[in-house]
Amino acid sequence: MKENELVVKGRQEFMGREIPVVLGGFGEGKKCVSDKTIAEIHGMREPDVRRRITDNIKRFKESIDFIDIKQRILLTDTLGVHETHTLELLQNLGYAKQSITQAEHIYILSERGYAKLIKIMDTDLAWDIHDRLMDEYFQLREERKSLENLSPQLQFLINVELEQKRQAEKLEEVDRKVDSIKEVIALRPNAWRKDTGVIINKIAYSLGGAEHIRAVREESYKILEERMHVALGIRLTNKKKTYAMNGVCKSKIDKLNQLDVIADDPKLIEGYIAIIKEMAVKYGVSLEERR
Template sequence: MNQLENTLTSLEVAEMVGRRHDQVIRDIRKITEQLNDHKNVDVDYFTEDTYKDGKGEIRPCYRLTKKGCELFSTRMTGAKGTQFAVSYIDRFNQMEQHIKQQPDISNLSPELQMFNQMFQAVANQEQKLVEVNDKVDNISEIVALNTANWRNETGNFIRKIALKQGGGVAFKEINQQIYAEVERRGGFKFNIRLRNMQTRQIEKGYSKSAVKKLNKLDVIEADKKATQIYIQVVKEFAIKYQVELD
């Protein structure tokens, strides 16, 4: 979370439990249906909300209270359930400590309360500047990455982008978008090049299993210009989707 709040988002929960966001939403909706069937008040557990994805589109999400996290954890067993419990308990303890550290200004005069609000606004602005500087540093590191191991590095970026967008399905979609942009910039036709590469290897006597394993990345690796464009496009996507380096 960028700011401490008294709820966790379903996006954060999805990250904690290692599942796709749509799966977490589906489970929460099932729980709320059961709560409503038993005339329980689900607002004490979950509230509907929205967020903007990497494309700027509005998507549905939920906010979970501590009770909501406890209820959600009942659907999980074994090590994953334990790990989720540890994660959300730590988060809520962190929130509670933050709240306790805030001074009680209810007894201050209106003038002093006003000054306190001004000081808080300045502090918040400074925090935002720190966050902006962190993003700038992260972007600089992305741009400056060593491309000697480009296949592993770009693959890592794409997996992180996909995780933020919902998991396995998003991984395929992001890959398709990247390939399409590389083709547009370089005037390539990767499907044709891949077929030609497969034909050449068959003619050279390579086994069918080896030829079958060839993919678009092999085509890109065989062309220095395509490699450079591909790396640049992946970096741009990483910056666009605000991927953070480990």
């Protein structure tokens, strides 16, 4: 293995998913992480992660904080060299051929580069995941390096202890998820508008910030329409017309939205609550700070 050659050395369980272990690129044996893996563990879209990096690229140092694999491919193609190793690497990291072709940038970040990205994200969830990834992914190499100098017997005993620790952490994570699901199931029917709004906000922030609130809400409405076979937009228009015919003031009519339509139908309320519960579990958000 060349000093700066990127290679995938198996996979590692992290937060309930298997993530690829990537070595090299920034020095022999040094771990790094792809923008795809970052997107998966932070519950974000790959283009959003790349945009955060690209928009703040002046804060990152090339070959120290990041490597742009896509630009490397384009450069080799320009020179008339077909970079098969790089393409195979990206496919081993889970990138589809189409996404490789369409992407303008594909970033690999060093430990230092990932830390800089977290500063840009600057959310409680991002910092929490950062701390866990540092402990469970990046720092694991230091543990293994120090073990190399010990006797085989001691290495075995320490590895057993480390594995027991990791298994305990997995069980703790499962317990947290179960508690989160219990909280979601306890969503109060008599306060559904407030509670679903809180969940939608938390999902949005888990995806990167308040700018995602509208998209998450629209996703919930789309699922409701498909599942309940309703057209919320048409019902909203009809509701506004009815209000106007009954002499309701324009300012009140303008404030009407899809939630008011849902509130008119107990079946829609029940269906919407179920959908928000499913979305909360899907995105791994908790209601612990709800009240």
